[in-house]
Amino acid sequence: MTAVPRNKTQNYATPYPQEHTEPMIELHLTGILGTKITVHVKDEDEMLRVMRQYGRRGWTSGEIPAGGLILPLSMADTFDWSLIGAREFTNSEGEKSVYHKGQVYKRRELEEVDTKKLKLPRIVKYSRGARPTDPEHLKEGEESVRYVTLITFRGNGRALEAFQNPEKVAEQQQNQNP
Numbered sequence: 001m002t003a004v005p006r007n008k009t010q011n012y013a014t015p016y017p018q019e020h021t022e023p024m025i026e027l028h029l030t031g032i033l034g035t036k037i038t039v040h041v042k043d044e045d046e047m048l049r050v051m052r053q054y055g056r057r058g059w060t061s062g063e064i065p066a067g068g069l070i071l072p073l074s075m076a077d078t079f080d081w082s083l084i085g086a087r088e089f090t091n092s093e094g095e096k097s098v099y100h101k102g103q104v105y106k107r108r109e110l111e112e113v114d115t116k117k118l119k120l121p122r123i124v125k126y127s128r129g130a131r132p133t134d135p136e137h138l139k140e141g142e143e144s145v146r147y148v149t150l151i152t153f154r155g156n157g158r159a160l161e162a163f164q165n166p167e168k169v170a171e172q173q174q175n176q177n178p
Contacts, residue, residue, distance in 0.1 A: 027051065032058040032102070048083070048162055055082035060101060066137045068125070068149035072157035076124040078172055079151070080165035086150070098126050098150060105150040125152040 024040040025047055031037075039054075041047045051061055064084070071079065081088050086100035096107040105126035113120040130139040130146035139146045 027061060029054050029059040029061055044162075052080065052082045055085045056087075058085050058087075060085035064100075064150060067140065067152075068127070069151040071151065071153050071163070072155055072159055073122060073124065073153045074157070074159045075164060076153035078159065078164045078168040079153070080163060080168075082165075083163060084151075100150055103128055103148075103150075105148075121154055123152060123154040126150045 022042065024042060025044075027039045027041055027047055027050060029037050029039060037059075039050055041050050055061075061084075069084070081098060081100075084100065086098045088096065088098050091097045091104070091106070098105045098107075105128045108125050108127060110120070110123040110125070112122040127147045127149040130141070130148050134148055138148050140149060141147050
């Protein structure tokens with residue numbers, strides 16, 4: 001048995017049987033104004049649902065690593081941006097872009113290069129120009145042209161279903177099978 005601390009209206013502790021206290025996953029989220037909250041979820045399915053729910057409103061659950069996230073190329077058009085607190089949009093110049101933590105990242109498609117000297121796979125990435133205030137470890141490129149990458153889609157790996165937007169997957173399948 002585990003006792004609950006006394007409160008001002010009770011003179012005794014109320015016991016809770018331990019079998020009712022299951023381990024919970026703690027999800028730490030940060031809002032666009034810097035507010036931090038912790039949400040408890042029971043399993044990974046609920047965690048992803050809660051991340052999507054809060055992510056649609058701009059809440060994030062962690063930091064993007066240097067070089068950005070890396071996912072299979074097959075997910076470039078179906079990734080669920082709400083999982084990282086980002087939102088996809090088309091800018092005034094007609095370019096696909098993503099808004100994340102107050103920054104705009106543009107979609108860049110790098111075609112496959114296959115020459116005798118150089119072989120590079122097709123890559124889709126979302127990046128932006130680096131700013132003087134960006135931490136040095138996030139900046140990529142050469143001194144004159146520096147950038148920060150949010151996410152890169154490359155390689156022939158299988159799509160990670162849990163990280164895909166079900167509506168985009170259905171739309172993609174419908175377009176492939178008219």
